[in-house]
Amino acid sequence: MRIWIFALTLAVFITPAIAHDVQPTGLVNIQASASVEVATDTMQAVIAVEAEHYDPVILAETINKKMAWALATAKPYSMVKVKGGQYSSHQKYHNRIFKAWRGTQTITLESKNSAKLGKLIGLLQKKLLIKSLRYHVSKEKIKSVNKTLVKQAIVNFKEQAQVITRGFDKSKYVIHQINVNTNNRRQPVYYAKSRMMADSMVAEAAPAQLQQNSSTIQVNINGSIRLIN
Template identity: 30%
Template sequence: MKYPFWLLLAACMSSVHAADGANTRREGIVVDLNAEASRLAPNDLARAQAFVEFGDATPGVLAKKVNTVIQAALATARPYANVKVRSGNTSTYPVYGKSGRTIESWRMRSELLLESRDQAALSELLGKLQSQMAVGQLTLEPSEDATREAENAAIADAIAAFNARAKIVAGSLGGNWRILQMNVNNTSGMPPPRPLMQRNKVAVAAAPMEDMAIEAGESRVSVNISGQIEIDRK
């Protein structure tokens, strides 16, 4: 007796699934485990925002004032090869009179964004720039290299903690254990920047200021290990 092809195919697939189910059936006890570890990473990357903001009745005159300061600041920063400098946001907006309908003047703000792992050079440059611009924000955080190094060390610690917990559980149940699966997660991601200062005042000093003091400190990088172990029954 001949059977249709689709019926034979269905019978074969049913046999395969039955075999797969038999292969994945566990004889031991499956236990979910978690472990976490963290390491400190040095805040070796500094970022700063310097800005200038002026007001004037004429937009063209205002733009010239702001651009003059920005160009002078870029010239001041040029000798500092270890400091990356790029343009930030630039905005111009009207200032209305008491009636709220008439524009009395204009305000313009322009930013420079600075970044460096040479914190001494950045500190010195910021001190000079404060004779022309205001410092809006200064933050410290670990660089990618520092974060990766701390994360790798934390992974090793977390795996060791996972294995230690597995031994405790298996010993309590009186059996041998093996890992079925393991997931490694960076629970903190890139550590949040550590703000050192934020200044909203619009001020341009008359003379260069002292180097800006920077205390780097450290940030904590955390890793979580989750997985399953199987404990053989004796």
């Protein structure tokens, strides 16, 4: 169930009469906001292949084979978006003596079907390292919720404008300037970091156990009105 929360902050500043100020007098600054807590609907996993070898060519081949296996394993899961990451490597030293090359490559998995993605992660855990698991709100859901929040924030703004107008014994107001901010970042809810299940520890890969959470989406409106007698 969604829990709607409408937060409102008011800042009132009457513009002082300044001889050389070209702005009109009687300006009032107002801030209004509307927010809602929504359930996260998208799960994302970042999984990596990490290996070491003194020969960089063999190292790259080893990682490529594991990545090919991972992509082939993920292919039947059509509801999971798969995005490959860049390959990187660096030299490892001990007491200033070269020991090996270490390479890493990641893939990002994302799906709204957490059960399917959890099962796929369980399979990939046999050979790959889980760097992070998280839930977040999808862009589509944020866009849909923002439409409702913008309407409510506008109502809040107008209500405060009316209260201020009557409070200062003015007959009406006009909007001087207004800004609407819907820049909601997808706040992640982290589940785990850096997990790996060795082949010898499991006879059969088990689905990853994940729990959804909620995230707050907010729309802010700030602007100024001019009071008119």
